Amino acid sequence: MNLIVSGWLLDPELCYDRVDSMLHLHSLVSTISTFPGGLPNESPLSQSCDNAISPWWENIRHTLAQSTATSRALSFASVCRAVAMEISTASKKVENAEEADREELAAGTGYQCQWR
Numbered sequence: 040m041n042l043i044v045s046g047w048l049l050d051p052e053l054c055y056d057r058v059d060s061m062l063h064l065h066s067l068v069s070t071i072s073t074f075p076g077g078l079p080n081e082s083p084l085s086q087s088c089d090n091a092i093s094p095w096w097e098n099i100r101h102t103l104a105q106s107t108a109t110s111r112a113l114s115f116a117s118v119c120r121a122v123a124m125e126i127s128t129a130s131k132k133v134e135n136a137e138e139a140d141r142e143e144l145a146a147g148t149g150y151q152c153q154w155r
Contacts, residue, residue, distance in 0.1 A: 040071060044099060047115050048106045061118060069122045096123070 047064065054060055099119060103112040 040068075040095070040099065041102070043067060043071070044102050044115060048103075048108050048111050061114060064115070065118050065121060068118055069125065072122055072126060 043064075096119070100116070103116055106112040
């Protein structure tokens with residue numbers, strides 16, 4: 040991920056304000072985030088609490104804060120934030136679905152067996 044940040048901030052020919060560039064960056068960050076180990080230094084504890092700042096994001100923020108290309112840094116941060124929100128929303132949907140399944144099982148609805 041550090042290589043992507045460096046490339047985004049330092050590429051002299053990159054049109055960071057173009058929509059297609061942002062979409063490609065979003066796809067790349069999103070794909071890397073789904074790989075096992077794609078977000079280094081993530082622990083289950085830091086993933087379980089929405090208010091915790093992940094070590095990965097802290098590292099990215101530090102790198103972006105040191106950059107003199109403020110527009111590029113802001114666009115990269117915005118993309119990372121969008122990916123983080125998508126991941127958070129997806130995990131909440133999974134948790135809600137699992138909770139609903141547990142409630143159905145506890146209530147005895149949803150799964151009906153016929154004994155012969």
